[in-house]
Amino acid sequence: MADDRRDELEALLRRQREAFTASRPEAMSMRKDRIKRAMALVKEHGENFAKAMSADFGNRAIEQSLLTDIAATVGAGKHALKNMDKWAKREKRPVQFPLGLLGAKAEVRYEPKGVIGILSPWNFPLQLAFGPLMQVLAAGNRAMIKPSEFTERTSLLMAELTEEYFTPDEVAVITGGPEVAAAFSSLPFDHLVFTGSTATGRRVMEAASKNLVPVTLELGGKSPVIMGRSADFAKAGERIALGKMMNAGQICLAPDYMYVPEDMQDEAVAGVSNGVSAMYPTLLENDDYASIVSDRHFERLQGMIEDARGKGAEVVEVNPGNEDFSNANQRKMPLTILKNVNDEMTAMQEEIFGPVLPVKTYKAVDQAVDYVNEHDRPLGLYYFGDDREEQERVLTRTISGGVTTNDVIFHVSMEDLPFGGVGPSGMGSYHAIEGFKEFSHARAVYHQPKIDIAKLGGFKPPYGKATEKAAANIMK
Numbered sequence: 001m002a003d004d005r006r007d008e009l010e011a012l013l014r015r016q017r018e019a020f021t022a023s024r025p026e027a028m029s030m031r032k033d034r035i036k037r038a039m040a041l042v043k044e045h046g047e048n049f050a051k052a053m054s055a056d057f058g059n060r061a062i063e064q065s066l067l068t069d070i071a072a073t074v075g076a077g078k079h080a081l082k083n084m085d086k087w088a089k090r091e092k093r094p095v096q097f098p099l100g101l102l103g104a105k106a107e108v109r110y111e112p113k114g115v116i117g118i119l120s121p122w123n124f125p126l127q128l129a130f131g132p133l134m135q136v137l138a139a140g141n142r143a144m145i146k147p148s149e150f151t152e153r154t155s156l157l158m159a160e161l162t163e164e165y166f167t168p169d170e171v172a173v174i175t176g177g178p179e180v181a182a183a184f185s186s187l188p189f190d191h192l193v194f195t196g197s198t199a200t201g202r203r204v205m206e207a208a209s210k211n212l213v214p215v216t217l218e219l220g221g222k223s224p225v226i227m228g229r230s231a232d233f234a235k236a237g238e239r240i241a242l243g244k245m246m247n248a249g250q251i252c253l254a255p256d257y258m259y260v261p262e263d264m265q266d267e268a269v270a271g272v273s274n275g276v277s278a279m280y281p282t283l284l285e286n287d288d289y290a291s292i293v294s295d296r297h298f299e300r301l302q303g304m305i306e307d308a309r310g311k312g313a314e315v316v317e318v319n320p321g322n323e324d325f326s327n328a329n330q331r332k333m334p335l336t337i338l339k340n341v342n343d344e345m346t347a348m349q350e351e352i353f354g355p356v357l358p359v360k361t362y363k364a365v366d367q368a369v370d371y372v373n374e375h376d377r378p379l380g381l382y383y384f385g386d387d388r389e390e391q392e393r394v395l396t397r398t399i400s401g402g403v404t405t406n407d408v409i410f411h412v413s414m415e416d417l418p419f420g421g422v423g424p425s426g427m428g429s430y431h432a433i434e435g436f437k438e439f440s441h442a443r444a445v446y447h448q449p450k451i452d453i454a455k456l457g458g459f460k461p462p463y464g465k466a467t468e469k470a471a472a473n474i475m476k
């Protein structure tokens with residue numbers, strides 16, 4: 001990357017940090033004003049953003065974008081505004097006996113970290129840039145955002161509007177490809193939030209480590225659906241179909257593969273197929289159904305299906321309108337269910353991130369639990385069924401970023417639940433009070449009373465009886 005671009009990023013960071021430092025302490029009303037401006041930016045230009053996203057994808061329903069990117073982002077802002085006074089409260093903490101009687105006091109203050117970098121992906125381009133921004137601002141920070149180069153129009157609009165609603169030392173959007181992204185992730189931020197693939201997440205963490213920049217990594221993974229015997233397969237199928245088909249499966253929390261009782265596989269597959277047909281009678285000329293974002297991703301998905309077919313999978317295409325996809329040239333593809341899969345297939349090795357759904361079968365549900373435990377810890381895990389005991393067995397014996405029972409994805413939309421992965425699906429989380437804390441520094445403050453505590457505690461030389469007595473007391 002040209003050196004002047006790097007200089008520009010470094011200068012911007014310096015400028016933001018100087019403004020941050022000069023403005024402290026900043027009133028909560030200023031933080032709220034910034035959140036309100038971010039909400040206004042999104043809301044007042046919602047229609048334009050939705051159109052830009054549709055053009056970036058090839059096709060993406062305006063209504064879907066209004067819900068998943070515009071409303072979801074404004075909702076995150078509203079939630080922050082409503083809760084931030086409570087989140088930001090100083091917390092009194094107890095001190096050891098008898099220090100309290102002597103007037104000692106301890107507290108935790110949640111203070112802003114400074115300038116936070118936000119690196120975001122293309123699949124929900126606005127929500128995943130401006131959603132975290134709401135909490136970054138609630139915690140009193142400044143922000144630099146680098147959105148994805150894959151959704152170029154949306155990113156440009158974000159950059160233009162941010163200049164209108166914010167001064168560059170408050171919030172700035174930087175556009176550019178992987179080189180700019182790499183330079184961005186090597187800046188000495190006070191914190192860096194990255195949402196994207198596990199592979200890029202590794203690079204981001206490596207770059208951040210050079211400056212010991214703390215990171216929040218919101219990554220992907222293979223989120224399983226475990227269907228219990230007691231599940232209502234028709235209802236479950238419909239819910240899985242909704243979660244898998246929205247944004248054409250390009251959702252970090254999309255159900256990646258399904259684990260079903262061996263003798264109920266046909267019912268499970270029929271449930272999902274019927275769910276798809278009910279919501280999408282056709283796909284090609286249906287604006288409700290999104291395209292795959294780029295040729296590269298489209299080819300990757302086609303390759304995944306061919307690889308599975310070649311290795312013995314049974315391929316079931318769910319094509320409700322009997323449409324011809326071969327020459328459609330729109331990067332749209334039907335849901336493709338893969339039966340009889342194994343770990344030799346790329347579909348069972350990589351995050352799918354598209355409308356392909358492998359199905360595995362079990363004789364006993366513990367086989368599904370063992371399979372999950374033998375693989376990377378997923379971002380989400382879904383259990384369907386009415387059997388509470390089995391549900392608890394599945395939940396208490398597996399680990400995942402989050403869980404929804406009897407549906408998929410929904411836990412992310414609960415504003416008061418933390419959202420994040422674990423291990424290869426990410427670290428740290430945002431949303432709820434956890435997000436506020438993630439972007440704050442929990443500063444420990446201790447107030448020493450007038451009385452000579454060091455002497456009383458035996459810390460002061462010359463050491464002698466008082467010291468021995470104090471040590472013995474602590475260990476008693």
Ligand code: NAD
Binds near residue numbers: 149177182221353
């Ligand atoms: P990606 O990792 O390719 O790109 C994400 C961002 O990283 C982009 O802004 C890109 O410019 C930047 N980038 C590219 N190369 C980089 C480098 N060398 N150093 C630093 N940054 C670099 O991800 P994507 O394809 O845009 O998004 C899809 C992935 O994101 C999927 O794996 C999905 O599961 C994951 N995802 C996770 C969440 C979550 O909240 N956990 C949400 C959405 C998507």
